[in-house]
Amino acid sequence: MPVKLEVWGDYALFTRPEMKAERVSYDVMTPSAARGILEAIFWHPGMRWCIDSITVMNPIRFTNVRRNEVKSVISGRNIRDMMENPAKDSAIYTSQDIQQRASMVLRDVRYVIEAHFEMTKNQSPEDNPAKFLSMFNRRAEKGQYYHHPYFGTREFPVNFQLWSGEVSPIGFEEGERDLGYMLYDMDFSDATNIKPLFFRAKLNSGVLDTTAPEVFA
Amino acid sequence: MIEALIRLYEQLVKQGKAPKYGYGQENVPFGLDIDAQGRVSDVHQFGETTKNGKYRYMLEVPAHAIRTAGVKANFLCDNSAYMFAVDTDGASAKARKRFDAAAQLHEEILKTSDDLDARAVANFFAAEPQGSQIEQLITEKFGDTAWKNALSANFVLCIDGKPLSTSSVLQELWDTYFSGNDSIDASGGKKAPDTMQSIVSGRQVLPAATHPNIRGVQGAQSSGAALISFNAPAYLSYGKEQDLNAPMSKYEAFAYTTALNTLLKDEQYRRVINKGSLTILCWSESAEPEYPRVMFTASTMSSDADVSQEKVISIVKALSQGHPVDYEDAKLKPTEPFYVLGLAPNAARLSVSFFYKDTFGHLLSNVNQHYEDTAIERPGFDKHEVVSVRSLLQQTVVQRPGKYVEALDKVAADLMQSILAGKRYSASLLDKVEIRIRAEHEINRAKAAIIKAFYLRSPNSGCPKEVLQMTINKDSTNIPYSMGRLFAVYEGLQSAANPGINTTIRDRYFTNACRMPAVVFPLLVDLGTKHLGKLKTKPGLATYYNQQIADLMSRIGEQFPSRLTLAEQGSFQLGYYFQTQERYKKTNKDNAATDQMVAAEEGANNE
Numbered sequence: 001m002p003v004k005l006e007v008w009g010d011y012a013l014f015t016r017p018e019m020k021a022e023r024v025s026y027d028v029m030t031p032s033a034a035r036g037i038l039e040a041i042f043w044h045p046g047m048r049w050c051i052d053s054i055t056v057m058n059p060i061r062f063t064n065v066r067r068n069e070v071k072s073v074i075s076g077r078n079i080r081d082m083m084e085n086p087a088k089d090s091a092i093y094t095s096q097d098i099q100q101r102a103s104m105v106l107r108d109v110r111y112v113i114e115a116h117f118e119m120t121k122n123q124s125p126e127d128n129p130a131k132f133l134s135m136f137n138r139r140a141e142k143g144q145y146y147h148h149p150y151f152g153t154r155e156f157p158v159n160f161q162l163w164s165g166e167v168s169p170i171g172f173e174e175g176e177r178d179l180g181y182m183l184y185d186m187d188f189s190d191a192t193n194i195k196p197l198f199f200r201a202k203l204n205s206g207v208l209d210t211t212a213p214e215v216f217a
Numbered sequence: 218m219i220e221a222l223i224r225l226y227e228q229l230v231k232q233g234k235a236p237k238y239g240y241g242q243e244n245v246p247f248g249l250d251i252d253a254q255g256r257v258s259d260v261h262q263f264g265e266t267t268k269n270g271k272y273r274y275m276l277e278v279p280a281h282a283i284r285t286a287g288v289k290a291n292f293l294c295d296n297s298a299y300m301f302a303v304d305t306d307g308a309s310a311k312a313r314k315r316f317d318a319a320a321q322l323h324e325e326i327l328k329t330s331d332d333l334d335a336r337a338v339a340n341f342f343a344a345e346p347q348g349s350q351i352e353q354l355i356t357e358k359f360g361d362t363a364w365k366n367a368l369s370a371n372f373v374l375c376i377d378g379k380p381l382s383t384s385s386v387l388q389e390l391w392d393t394y395f396s397g398n399d400s401i402d403a404s405g406g407k408k409a410p411d412t413m414q415s416i417v418s419g420r421q422v423l424p425a426a427t428h429p430n431i432r433g434v435q436g437a438q439s440s441g442a443a444l445i446s447f448n449a450p451a452y453l454s455y456g457k458e459q460d461l462n463a464p465m466s467k468y469e470a471f472a473y474t475t476a477l478n479t480l481l482k483d484e485q486y487r488r489v490i491n492k493g494s495l496t497i498l499c500w501s502e503s504a505e506p507e508y509p510r511v512m513f514t515a516s517t518m519s520s521d522a523d524v525s526q527e528k529v530i531s532i533v534k535a536l537s538q539g540h541p542v543d544y545e546d547a548k549l550k551p552t553e554p555f556y557v558l559g560l561a562p563n564a565a566r567l568s569v570s571f572f573y574k575d576t577f578g579h580l581l582s583n584v585n586q587h588y589e590d591t592a593i594e595r596p597g598f599d600k601h602e603v604v605s606v607r608s609l610l611q612q613t614v615v616q617r618p619g620k621y622v623e624a625l626d627k628v629a630a631d632l633m634q635s636i637l638a639g640k641r642y643s644a645s646l647l648d649k650v651e652i653r654i655r656a657e658h659e660i661n662r663a664k665a666a667i668i669k670a671f672y673l674r675s676p677n678s679g680c681p682k683e684v685l686q687m688t689i690n691k692d693s694t695n696i697p698y699s700m701g702r703l704f705a706v707y708e709g710l711q712s713a714a715n716p717g718i719n720t721t722i723r724d725r726y727f728t729n730a731c732r733m734p735a736v737v738f739p740l741l742v743d744l745g746t747k748h749l750g751k752l753k754t755k756p757g758l759a760t761y762y763n764q765q766i767a768d769l770m771s772r773i774g775e776q777f778p779s780r781l782t783l784a785e786q787g788s789f790q791l792g793y794y795f796q797t798q799e800r801y802k803k804t805n806k807d808n809a810a811t812d813q814m815v816a817a818e819e820g821a822n823n824e
Contacts (some may be wrong), residue, residue, distance in 0.1 A: 018219060018416055018445045018463035020452045022568030061640075064570060064630070071449035099449070102561065102568045180220050181419050186455065194455040196464070198414050 002052065003136060004163035007037060008110035011063075012151030013103055017183060017196065023103040025152065027060050028203065031210045032185040033152055034113045037160070040149035042136040046123030050116055054208040055169040057110040065105060067155070068098045109151065112169035137162065171206015178202055184210070218572050219465070219473050220417045221556050226476035228504040235479045238468055239395040241280040245294055246272035247367060248375040249351065253333060255340025257347050260354045261378055262363075272366075278373060278382045279391045280471075290319035292326060292391050293338070293382050294373040302346035305368050316346050326394045332386045338374055396468075413464035417473075422466035426459045429474040433481030434496050435489050437562035444477070444560075444567045445470075488513050490606075490633060494626035495559055495570060497633065501577060502554040507547035508577060511536075512555070515584050516636050518605040526602050530588065537582030551578025557637055559630060570630050573638055583639035590670040594688045594798050595662050604663050606632065612663045613649035615656075625649070641674045642667070651783065654790060658727040665794040668787045679784025680791075689795035694772045697785040700738070701792025703769040704730050707741050707748075709800050710762045713755075714748035731789050735779040 014026040014033050031051040038049045070092060078090035119129060139145070140162050149158040163169060182201035186194050201208060229235035236242055250259035264274025282289040290299050298304040302316035320342040327339045341347075355364045373380045381387055412421040430441025447453055447462050454462055460470070480486040480498045485506040488497045499509035514524060515533045532549075535542050542549045555577040559570035573580065588603050595601075609632060610624035623629075631643035650667050654660060672680040683690055684698045693699070708723050722741060730737040745766065752759040781789060 016463075017454075018465070019569060020462060021446055021448060021566055022563065024569050024572075062571065064627075069451065071451045073450045073453075102563075102570075104569060104571070180218075181416055195413055196454075198416055198419055200419060 002114060002116045003038075003133070003140075004169075005038065005041075005113045005115075005140060005160055006110070006163045006169070007113060007149070007151075007158045007160045008057075009151050009156055009158050010108060011156045012106040012109045013156060014106070014152040019104075022101055023105075025062070025104055025106050026182055026201075027106075027179050028056050028201070028208055029054050029109070029111050029113075029151070030183050032183060034111075034115065035185065037113065037149040037158055038115055038136075040147050040158075041145045041160070042132070042139050043146070044123075044127070044132060044135075046120055046127040047117045047132050048120050050118060051210045052114045052116060053210060055112040055114070055171050056203065056206045056208065057112065057169060057172055058108055059172050061107040062104055063107045064102060066100050066102050068094075069101050070094050070097050071099045072097050105156070106151075112163050171203070173203075173206050176202060176204055179208075218556075218558070218569075218574075219469070221574065222473040222476045223417060223469055224502070225500055225504055225556075226472040226479075228502070229476060229479055232504060234483075234504070235475050236277050236280075238471055239280050239392055240277050241475075242275050243278050243281060243294065243371055244273055245276040245278065245371040245373045245380075246274050247355075247370060247372045248378065248380060249300070249372050250375050250378060251337050251341050253337050253340070255337050255342070255344055257341075257350055257354065259378075260351060260358060261375065262359060272370070276373065276380060276382065278380075280395070288315055288318045290315070290322040292322065292394075293387065294371055294380075295319060296371055297348075297368050300372045300374075301348040301351055303348040303352070303368065308346075308348055313346070316342075326390055330386070330390055334376060334381060334384050334386060335390065337376065338381065338387070341374065413461070415469060416463050416465055417469050418466075420466075422464065422469070424461050424464035425467040425470045426461060428460055428465070428470040429478075431474055431477050431481065431567060433478065433487075434560055434562050434567055436494065436496075437567060438565050442562065442565050442567045444474075444569075446566060448566070485510050488517065490517075490629050494623070495561055495630050495633065498558045498560065500556050505547050507544050507549060508553060508555060511544060511549060512557070512577075512580065512584075515581060516587075516633070517607070518601075518603050519607060530602060533581050533585050533588070536578050537585045539578055549577065551576060551581070553577040555580055559633065561626070561630070571634050571638075580637060583637055586639050587636045587670070590673045591666040592687050593662060593666045593669055594795065596798065596801055599662060604666050606636070608663050609667060612653060612661075612667060613646060615653070635674075642671045644675075647671045647787075651786070654731075655728050658723050660790050660794045660797070662794075665791060668790055672784065672787055677784040679782045680788040684788050684791050689799060695788055695792075696773055696778065697781055697788040698792035699769050699772040700730070700734055700777070701789035701794075702796040703738075703766065703773070704741070704789075705793045705796030705800065706762065706765050706769065707745050708797075710745055710748050710752075710766075713758060713762070714751040731781065731786050733780055734777040738777045 012025065012029065013023060014028075014030050015023045016026055031054070034051045034054055035049050038051075043049070072092050074090075074092055081088050082090055117129070117132065119127070140160065143160075149160065150156055151158055179201035181198040184197045184199040187197050188194055199210070226235055230237060246263055248261040248263060249257050250261065252258050262272060263276070264272050276294070278294040279292040281291045281295075296304075298312040298315040299319040300316070302308055302312045304312040304315075306312070323338060323342045327335045330336075352364055355367055373382055375381060413424045414420070415422045415424070428443065428445055431437075431444055432439070432441040434442060445460060445463055445465075447459055452462070465473075477498070480500060481496070483506070486498055486500055486509045488499075489495070490497060497513075499512050501508035511529075511532060515529050518526065518529070532542050532544060536549060536551045539551050541551065553576065555575060557571070557573040557580065559572070561568050561570045591604055591609070610629055611622075613624045613628055614622045616622060625645070628643065628645050628649060632646060634640055635642045646667060650664050654664060668680075669685050673682075673685050676682070679697075681695060683693045684695055689702075690698075704722075704727070708721060711722055712718065722744065726737050726741065730741065749759050749762065752762075778785075
């Protein structure tokens with residue numbers, strides 16, 4: 001059940017894990033970021049998105065910006081405390097907790113995500129692939145989403161539309177380009193030890209093929 | 218990027234420029250000779266004194282641990298406290314604890330070996346610390362002050378004056394220990410994680426919890442800064458701590474940091490732009506130093522380079538057209554993969570400003586494009602064919618005589634990127650230059666070059682291509698351009714009419730003529746008539762100016778525009794610059810250049 005979604009935006013930041021404190025983006029969108037975009041539009045416990053390929057339509061361009069980031073994360077326990085005892089104040093105040101960090105972000109990006117989904121064991125009896133597909137298509141056509149999809153970080157919103165062209169999308173360049181190891185997705189199978197998985201990312205005439213990621217065991 | 222650095226490290230090790238895995242360069246001024254029983258028999262002093270009277274001798278020794286507050290011993294080579302339990306406070310309890318830690322470490326590494334050297338070292342640490350004997354030896358041999366200086370300096374254990382760190386048996390023992398230690402190090406005392414997939418090789422590795430520091434980036438902490446670090450909870454993901462967020466084996470972490478440290482130590486691979494706000498590192502796949510040297514000289518065109526501009530330009534031209542070039546000892550290939558990394562210091566951290574990976578030839582063709590875009594007619598006294606980065610940057614700040622003011626970090630970083638990557642010049646560069654023009658009422662070569670290059674790469678109908686030439690375009694009917702030229706003519710007329718005048722129309726009206734011509738130009742026309750009147754004694758000159766004014770006026774038309782956009786102001790300024798250069802040409806009649814001769818003759822005929 002393949003879908004094709006064209007996404008574009010002014011900026012994008014697919015943070016490399018090794019450059020996270022002072023962020024540096026990957027050259028192109030990661031499969032997990034693509035999954036996030038699709039899930040923002042439509043997701044259901046009975047399905048699981050699989051990204052097949054990402055076509056890079058615009059040349060890869062970087063720019064450097066400084067942004068304010070908050071350095072703390074809120075803890076679940078503090079929230080519970082606050083709920084039980086509203087007088088208690090454990091909120092994060094951004095004005096006190098702010099840090100200025102440099103980010104190397106992508107500029108003017110446009111991708112076409114090709115993906116399919118698989119049914120999971122959580123589907124209810126009345127669920128079926130055709131139903132999910134038409135739900136996704138309907139939502140995407142109307143521009144509906146659960147939360148606004150974004151390119152890597154929430155500051156960089158995604159514009160999207162279904163890829164309507166008869167022909168396949170064409171990448172921005174000819175030839176091969178090796179992008180090194182890239183985050184494929186997180187391995188959630190062990191909830192106590194969630195591990196990142198990496199794959200060798202190669203652009204073939206602007207197309208990142210993610211169907212057979214060599215995820216090493 | 219990390220991957221490229223690791224490849225570079227392996228290349229550097231092959232060339233003997235970087236220490237092997239598990240070793241590091243340390244300053245070791247003293248050697249302790251021991252006998253088979255581990256007794257100290259002699260003390261050697263290595264190396265030469267530096268300016269401040271300290272001994273300096275760089276030696277490759279087993280890698281030193283990063284010490285913050287805890288006690289961590291090193292193998293074979295360490296400071297006085299770890300080696301013989303004496304620190305600057307004398308034989309204190311703290312120093313004794315350190316010695317004990319060292320003894321424990323050596324015991325662990327050496328217990329399996331029955332090699333003679335290994336036994337000697339083991340005996341040295343098994344015995345009581347020999348601080349007093351060593352003090353006696355040093356004082357006898359090198360005088361009273363030597364002992365005081367030696368405290369807290371590094372000592373290496375030797376046999377017959379030969380450092381044991383060079384012994385192959387001990388090296389082998391250390392290597393096994395060091396790589397076998399990976400799992401201990403990775404757990405960092407906490408719950409041991411299992412293997413994770415490495416971010417650079419994709420293989421399953423034991424991730425290192427911390428990476429070595431990077432030293433030598435100007436403006437960062439001198440003790441070293443981290444490129445990869447996670448210092449606040451918001452940067453962690455899924456409960457992973459420290460560098461487990463970017464899983465990398467201990468070897469990979471060692472390799473990339475050592476590669477960076479080696480480059481940062483070597484002037485040939487490193488340049489600091491703008492007083493340390495940006496450190497640029499360059500290297501080629503082959504790690505030969507000639508590649509970065511050519512790249513630096515070519516991209517910055519700084520005047521302290523030992524090669525002439527003409528030579529650099531010819532090298533750049535040849536390589537960007539795909540021809541190999543012989544430079545010093547190396548044959549430079551245009552197809553060589555080349556890397557450029559910009560690092561910005563941020564106290565204990567480093568941030569990446571930019572990273573480019575391309576072939577050497579292609580990067581140089583970007584540099585060549587920069588030469589062409591900034592190329593502009595220059596006054597006779599200016600001997601440089603290409604404007605240097607430094608003088609381009611100086612146009613963005615207030616200059617005080619005898620004092621060099623730094624440009625903004627961002628402007629400098631952006632300019633370097635435009636040169637190397639062939640990107641557009643940043644708007645902030647142009648903006649800063651426009652501010653300086655407004656304040657100084659002057660347009661020199663570098664300013665005109667920036668305006669021209671900016672609009673060449675960011676086309677704007679307000680400043681069309683016909684004015685973005687290397688020399689004056691006398692056929693252009695572009696209105697702002699013609700007004701700029703007209704202004705220069707009026708200025709020339711004024712100085713001809715009132716030689717040696719203090720305040721000229723440029724000082725008074727330049728900024729407003731450029732921004733709101735309709736307000737200022739009628740005034741200038743009026744003034745011009747008066748100045749022409751003063752030239753009655755020189756009718757030839759008066760006619761010359763009259764003709765020029767009439768010619769330019771006819772291009773501008775009846776009405777002066779009320780306002781000019783920023784781009785049109787750029788066009789105005791270029792017109793002014795070129796016309797002014799024309800005037801100087803006329804006065805420098807003895808200039809040898811042919812075109813200038815022609816111009817000079819024309820001027821003479823008109824008079």
